[in-house]
Amino acid sequence: MIKFLANNSHVIEKALIIxxxxxxxxxxxxxxxxxxxxxxxxxxxxLTQLDKTGVTNIVTAVLLNYRAYxxxxxxxxxxxxxxxxxxxxIDTPVLTFTLQEESQVLLIAKIxxxxxxxxxxxxxxxGSTKPGGAFQASALLAxxxxxxxxxxxxxxxxxxxxxxxLMSSGLIAFIAVILLLYLxxxxxxxxxxELAGASILVIEFFATFAIALILFLCFESINKGHA
Amino acid sequence: MKRVAMILKVEVNLINNFITIFSIPTxxxxxxxxxxxCFVAGNTRLSRLISVIxxxxxxxxxxxxxxxxxxxxxxxELIIGGWQPPLGIRLSINEFSAIMLLMTSTIGxxxxxxxxxxxxxxEKEIRFWPLWWFLITALNGVxxxxxxxxxxxxxxxxxxxxxxxxxxxxxxxxxxxxxxxLLVGLFGSLMYLLGVAIIYRTYGVLDNQLVANLVxxxxxxxxxxxxxxxxMMMKCALFPLHFWLxxxxxxxxxxxxxxxxxxxxxxxxxxxxxxxxKILAPVVTFTAVTIMGIFxxxxxxxxxxRAFTSPRLKQLIAYSTxxxxxxxxxxxxxMFTTPDLARTAVIYFIVAHGCAKAAMFLAAGVIQKAMGHxxxxxxxxxxxxxxxxxxxxxxxxxxxxxxxxxGGFIAKWLLLNNAVExxxxxxxxxxxxxxxxxxxxxxxxxxxxxxxxxxxxxxxxLAISESKLLGAVGLSIITIIIxxxxxxxxxxxxxxx
Amino acid sequence: MELSQTNLYxxxxxxxxxxxxxxxxxxxxxxxxxxGLNVIGIAIFMLLLAAAHTYPDxxxxxxxxxxxxxxxxxxxxxxxxxxxxxxIAKFARLVQKEEAATQAESAYEKSSNDTQGRG
Numbered sequence: 001m002i003k004f005l006a007n008n009s010h011v012i013e014k015a016l017i018i019x020x021x022x023x024x025x026x027x028x029x030x031x032x033x034x035x036x037x038x039x040x041x042x043x044x045x046x047l048t049q050l051d052k053t054g055v056t057n058i059v060t061a062v063l064l065n066y067r068a069y070x071x072x073x074x075x076x077x078x079x080x081x082x083x084x085x086x087x088x089x090i091d092t093p094v095l096t097f098t099l100q101e102e103s104q105v106l107l108i109a110k111i112x113x114x115x116x117x118x119x120x121x122x123x124x125x126x127g128s129t130k131p132g133g134a135f136q137a138s139a140l141l142a143x144x145x146x147x148x149x150x151x152x153x154x155x156x157x158x159x160x161x162x163x164x165x166l167m168s169s170g171l172i173a174f175i176a177v178i179l180l181l182y183l184x185x186x187x188x189x190x191x192x193x194e195l196a197g198a199s200i201l202v203i204e205f206f207a208t209f210a211i212a213l214i215l216f217l218c219f220e221s222i223n224k225g226h227a
Numbered sequence: 228m229k230r231v232a233m234i235l236k237v238e239v240n241l242i243n244n245f246i247t248i249f250s251i252p253t254x255x256x257x258x259x260x261x262x263x264x265c266f267v268a269g270n271t272r273l274s275r276l277i278s279v280i281x282x283x284x285x286x287x288x289x290x291x292x293x294x295x296x297x298x299x300x301x302x303x304e305l306i307i308g309g310w311q312p313p314l315g316i317r318l319s320i321n322e323f324s325a326i327m328l329l330m331t332s333t334i335g336x337x338x339x340x341x342x343x344x345x346x347x348x349x350e351k352e353i354r355f356w357p358l359w360w361f362l363i364t365a366l367n368g369v370x371x372x373x374x375x376x377x378x379x380x381x382x383x384x385x386x387x388x389x390x391x392x393x394x395x396x397x398x399x400x401x402x403x404x405x406x407x408x409l410l411v412g413l414f415g416s417l418m419y420l421l422g423v424a425i426i427y428r429t430y431g432v433l434d435n436q437l438v439a440n441l442v443x444x445x446x447x448x449x450x451x452x453x454x455x456x457x458x459m460m461m462k463c464a465l466f467p468l469h470f471w472l473x474x475x476x477x478x479x480x481x482x483x484x485x486x487x488x489x490x491x492x493x494x495x496x497x498x499x500x501x502x503x504x505k506i507l508a509p510v511v512t513f514t515a516v517t518i519m520g521i522f523x524x525x526x527x528x529x530x531x532x533r534a535f536t537s538p539r540l541k542q543l544i545a546y547s548t549x550x551x552x553x554x555x556x557x558x559x560x561x562m563f564t565t566p567d568l569a570r571t572a573v574i575y576f577i578v579a580h581g582c583a584k585a586a587m588f589l590a591a592g593v594i595q596k597a598m599g600h601x602x603x604x605x606x607x608x609x610x611x612x613x614x615x616x617x618x619x620x621x622x623x624x625x626x627x628x629x630x631x632x633x634g635g636f637i638a639k640w641l642l643l644n645n646a647v648e649x650x651x652x653x654x655x656x657x658x659x660x661x662x663x664x665x666x667x668x669x670x671x672x673x674x675x676x677x678x679x680x681x682x683x684x685x686x687x688x689l690a691i692s693e694s695k696l697l698g699a700v701g702l703s704i705i706t707i708i709i710x711x712x713x714x715x716x717x718x719x720x721x722x723x724x
Numbered sequence: 725m726e727l728s729q730t731n732l733y734x735x736x737x738x739x740x741x742x743x744x745x746x747x748x749x750x751x752x753x754x755x756x757x758x759x760g761l762n763v764i765g766i767a768i769f770m771l772l773l774a775a776a777h778t779y780p781d782x783x784x785x786x787x788x789x790x791x792x793x794x795x796x797x798x799x800x801x802x803x804x805x806x807x808x809x810x811x812i813a814k815f816a817r818l819v820q821k822e823e824a825a826t827q828a829e830s831a832y833e834k835s836s837n838d839t840q841g842r843g
Contacts (some may be wrong), residue, residue, distance in 0.1 A: 017749045025742040030448065031425075032734060035447040037778045038431030045314055046785050062789035069307050069316050073368065073380045074793050076259060077387060080361050081800040083266055083354060084391030085807040135796060161267065168263045175260060178252075189308045218803035222810045224537040376790055387804055394808060399815045407806045413761050413801050414748065420794065421741070421768050427787065428775035578743045716776065 048124060054196025055128040063133075064200045068189050072178075075171045075207060080168050082214040085221040088159055106151035112121055113144045128197065134170075134204040134211065141212035146219050167217070170210030174203050246295045250288050251305045251318050252369040254328065262360035265353075274356040275343040282336040285363075289332040290381075296325040297719050304373075316374045322720060323574060324370040327497060330578050331366050331704070334489050334524035334585045337698025339541040342482040343590050344695040345596075354395045362388040362486065369494045371636035372433045375423050375506070377414060378498060384422075386412035386462070389491050393479040404474040411471045412463050415495075418458030422451040439506050443622055448510045454699070455502050456519075462495035465556060466526035470547045473533075476545035481592020484541065486550045489585035493577050496555055500573065503564055508564060516559045523556025524657040531664030535671070540591050540601040545670060550661060551580050557654050559644060564649035571720050572641035577633030579706055581624040586702040589695075597691045601674065608680040613692040617676050617699065622703040624669040626710070629662050641717070732773035739766035744825040754809045758802055 005012065046058055046066065053061040063071050120140040127133030148155050156163055165172075177199045178189055185192055191199055261281050265274040296303060302321040320328065342359070346352035365385035369487060372378045390412060393405035427433060429448065430441045464472040472492075476484045505513055530550030537543040537574070555576055561569040593616045594609060595601040610617040626635035639658055646654040709716060744763030751757055769791040776787040 014750055018746065021745050021749070024745075025738055028738050028741070029735065031446040031450040032428075032738065033731070035429050035445060037428050037730075037775055039778070040313070040431040044782070044842070047782075049310075049314065058783075058785040059788045062785045063792060065308065065376075066310050066314050067316055067786075067789060070377055070380050070789075070793050073377075073384055074796055076262075076364065077380070077384050077797055077800050079263075079266070080358065080384065080388045080391060081804045083357050083361075084387070084394060084804055088350065135792065149768055152530075161269070164267050164269065168267055171259070171263060175256060175263075178256065182252075183551060186248070188305060188307065191308065215803075218807065221807050380793065380797065383801065387801060390804065390808075394811075399812070402808055402812050402815065406805065406812060409801070409805050409808060410757055410761070413805070414764075417761065417764050417768060420765075421771070424775070426766050426773045427772065427790075430783075433786070 011051055034109075049181055052193050052196075054191060054193065054200055057127065057129050057131070059131070060127055060133055060200070062143075064203065065196065066189055068191075071191075072106040072174050075210070078169055078211060078214050079168055082217055086158055087221055100216060105147065106153070109147045109151050109153075113147065116140050116144050120208070124172075124204060124216075127204060128200065138208045138211035138215065139210065142215035142219070145212065145216035149216070149220060149223065156213070156216070156220075158220075163213065167210055167213050170203070170207035173206035177203055239583070242291065243295070243409040244289055244306040246513075247303055248305075250292055251303065251320065251371060253288055253468075254371060255364060257285065258360045258364040258367065261611075262357040262364065266357035266714070269353050271349055271352050271356075273347075274353070276569070278339050278356060278360070279336075279343060282332070285332040286329075286336050287577050288327040290693055292320060293325040293329045296320055296322055297722075300722065312374070312437055313432045314382065315435070316372075316377050317434055318371045319373040320371055321443060323497070323570075326574055326578065327370045327493070327672070328367060328718070330581050331363065331370070331490055334486070334581060334702065335363055337702050338482045338485050338585060338589065340698040341485075341592075341695045344692070345480070345592065346459060347484055351395050351397070351480075355392070355480075358388050358392050358395070359482075359486075362392060362491075366490055366494055366655065370497065374433050375426065375435065375438065376433045379420050379423060380461070382416045382419060382495075382498070385491060385494060386416060389483075389487060390485045390508060393475055393487075395481050396478065396483075398425045398478070400474070401478040404471075404478045407471050412651070415461040416459040418461075421500075422434060422455035422458070425451040435501070435506050438507065442507055442509055444510045448507060452510050452515075455507075456499060459495045459499040459502075461520075463492040463499065463552055464549055464571045466522050466529055466549070469526065469530070469552075472549055473545040476548065477539065477541040481588055481595070484592075485585040485588035488588060489581040492548065492552060496552070496577070503559070504566070504570075511563075513560075513563055519556050520654065523559065524555040524654070526550060526553025526556065526659055527661040528553075528664070531661060531668060535664065535668040537668075538603055540606070540672065541588070542593065543672065544587055544591055545601070547665070547668070548584060550665065551584070552629065554580075554642065554658075554661065556641075557657060560651060560654070561642070561645045561649050564651070565645055567721055568641065568645045568648065571692040571717050572638060572645055574636065575641055575709075575717070576638035579626055579638045579639040582702045582706045582709075583633075583635060584704075586619050586699040587623040589625075589699040589702075590616040593693060593696060597679055598690050599689070603675065606672065606675040607678050608676070610676040613691075613693060615696050617673070619696060619699045619703050622672055623706060624673065626703075626706040628666045628669060632707055632710045634706045634713075635709050637713040637717075662664055730777050732771060732772050733777075737767045737770035737774060740770060743767075754812070755806075758805045758809070762798065762802060765794065769794055 050058060050061055051092065052058065053065040055061050055065070120137040123132040123140065124134060124137040127136075133207070145155060158164075181190060181192070181195070181199070184195070258281070261277055264277060268274070292303065300322075302319045304317060304319045307316045307318065309315075339359075342355065346355065361384065365381050365388060368381035369378060369385060373380055386409070390405045390409045393401055393408060423433075425447055426438060430438060432438055432441065459466045476487050477489065499553045505518075527550050530546050530548075530553060534543045534546035534550060537546055555573060558569045558573045558576070561572075566719065591601065594606075594613060597613055598605070598609070622633075626633035627638040643655055643658055646652060648660075741764060744760050744765075744767055746760075747763055748757055748760030751760065772787040772791050776784040778784070
């Protein structure tokens with residue numbers, strides 16, 4: 001008996017895990033459907049206050065005004081990852097990628113990149129009224145950079161000061177806005193109605209570049225960062 | 228004379244204004260600005276300078292806040308952007324978080340000072356400073372947050388910066404340990420997020436106070452509490468889920484291990500404690516707290532045993548953290564019958580252990596640097612070579628074991644009193660066994676350090692300056708001071724509920 | 725209890741959660757564990773989104789914002805995890821190469837010893 005258990009220990013372990021997870025899911029379903037969802041009127045509240053936020057898209061209003069503090073910390077999370085994955089910060093081994101020939105990828109890149117940049121700008125701009133905004137735009141921009149990298153065009157040397165500045169620009173813009181508003185209204189992260197739209201746009205504008213660069217860095221660090 | 232009094236009054240008013248309005252945002256903005264400057268400038272000397280200066284500033288701010296909160300017996304609150312919850316986010320500092328913040332900044336200062344002289348590789352140091360400051364931001368954020376979703380974001384910031392700090396060590400073991408820690412951390416915070424999602428689905432609010440007002444005992448809240456407990460148990464390495472801690476804490480560099488052991492696990496404990504006894508208090512039953520107590524007792528015994536058999540110094544200290552976390556959970560069943568006393572004991576224990584463990588890891592870092600490794604078997608006679616490190620180690624050992632004039636003694640004494648008062652004497656047994664085991668494994672190190680080495684294994688020690696241990700010496704003196712002023716401190720803490 | 729759209733979403737999110745949990749617990753592979761965590765994350769986001777539609781005519785924007793924030797944070801965690809995994813893999817390759825080199829060396833020595841012995 002003991003020998004049997006010892007021989008098949010990993011099979012038994014797996015079976016045990018499957019049984020436990022199944023039981024847990026059953027309990028989960030029971031617990032969730034036993035309880036009616038809430039019926040408070042938060043959405044009404046968010047809507048009635050919407051004209052004080054400087055934007056008309058309700059999700060953007062939550063992200064960058066009602067709960068802007070969460071977004072602020074989220075930028076910091078992104079910067080932490082960037083610092084952790086940067087292959088080198090100060091001294092680099094010199095890596096040069098020469099452009100060998102007109103590869104197919106470069107051909108595609110030449111057509112798509114201008115269009116994508118326009119699309120990203122558009123997404124950033126409509127963020128205040130319709131679904132869209134900094135993250136969507138930055139994902140597109142990061143896509144452009146990835147395309148260039150796959151075509152063997154070295155666009156960015158991450159050891160340079162300006163790219164570190166650009167990577168933290170989202171957070172810097174956010175802090176600058178917070179400090180300026182502090183002078184104006186003497187309270188933390190309060191956007192006065194007349195300045196709210198502009199401040200949110202400034203933050204989103206810089207965040208777009210910062211996040212695009214960090215997303216690209218994440219790709220690059222795995223692709224050929226520490227080869 | 229009158230004029231002086233008036234000026235003093237104006238000053239007091241100014242300080243009060245500063246504390247209530249400006250101090251909370253400063254706790255977040257200042258470390259973040261320093262982190263960005265350190266990252267963008269990429270200059271080690273500048274980073275060291277501004278890090279030390281701003282650490283001192285943070286200590287001053289946190290001391291003012293703690294004084295204000297404990298004296299006024301009222302929390303400091305800030306509603307962000309003027310949006311009242313449930314719409315916006317509320318930040319608040321109560322007596323527990325004020326003490327945690329003060330402890331964070333004090334230990335932070337000691338470790339910052341140590342780190343200015345610790346690294347000999349520029350590339351590592353440049354990566355260290357920004358991550359370090361983001362870690363402090365995250366710790367402050369966890370302690371001041373009063374919103375369950377915001378706490379999740381803070382947890383992620385905390386977890387990711389801790390993982391990155393372990394990974395900068397760059398060795399294969401460190402990378403593997405940090406990957407394991409990342410998996411545990413992400414899993415833990417996802418369990419927490421699921422708990423938050425269930426709470427939001429049921430009540431539609433995210434603010435701690437609003438949730439606490441609405442909560443009733445039902446199946447879905449039990450599920451939420453269970454999930455949050457699972458997640459936080461993983462993050463603070465309570466016994467059956469402690470498997471990641473020894474490798475993560477012993478493979479990081481000394482300043483990082485000190486911070487992880489002293490504060491990062493405590494942040495997870497802080498969240499767990501808030502959920503059990505404040506936010507979801509109606510759901511908690513006596514069976515549940517007893518189970519947590521049993522886990523705690525098992526952690527004390529298992530952790531101490533593993534510490535006793537560890538071959539390496541840092542691993543020994545890491546297992547000792549597993550054991551000491553167990554003591555904190557012993558207070559859970561006591562919270563049910565004598566909440567005020569148990570709360571004070573928990574706060575006392577966290578501070579005593581935090582200071583002692585940070586100082587101990589810093590001393591171990593010096594020993595490791597001097598010897599080139601940290602094998603216990605070759606530690607003989609180290610006391611004559613590194614007297615200050617062994618002094619720090621001995622004083623903090625006294626606190627961890629719970630010998631009289633130290634903070635650890637008072638913390639254990641409070642727990643013991645508590646257990647007797649709550650008529651749950653069986654926890655006393657765990658306290659005694661834990662103390663005995665702790666003295667066994669810590670005296671094993673000290674004993675080796677003071678024996679004269681025999682001819683064949685004489686020490687080869689690098690000449691290394693011990694001046695960086697200034698902060699660690701300070702911390703070990705703090706563990707004695709909080710032991711000597713126990714009456715005053717416990718009254719202050721208890722009086723502020 | 726009728727099977728409304730919201731309830732269906734909730735049910736699916738729980739099933740997805742179970743799948744993710746199994747994926748995380750049963751696999752020992754680094755990348756698969758990370759993917760399992762991602763599936764768990766998506767299941768939680770789906771649960772939140774289902775909770776946003778408790779009214780038929782209006783949506784609750786707060787869960788939507790929470791999900792957007794959560795996605796970004798999860799992406800950051802995954803990126804860090806992949807980066808660490810690739811560094812660990814690099815170490816493993818180095819070790820393999822070294823082993824191969826020492827093996828080749830010892831094989832060479834052995835063969836040269838053999839020839840010497842015969843000579």
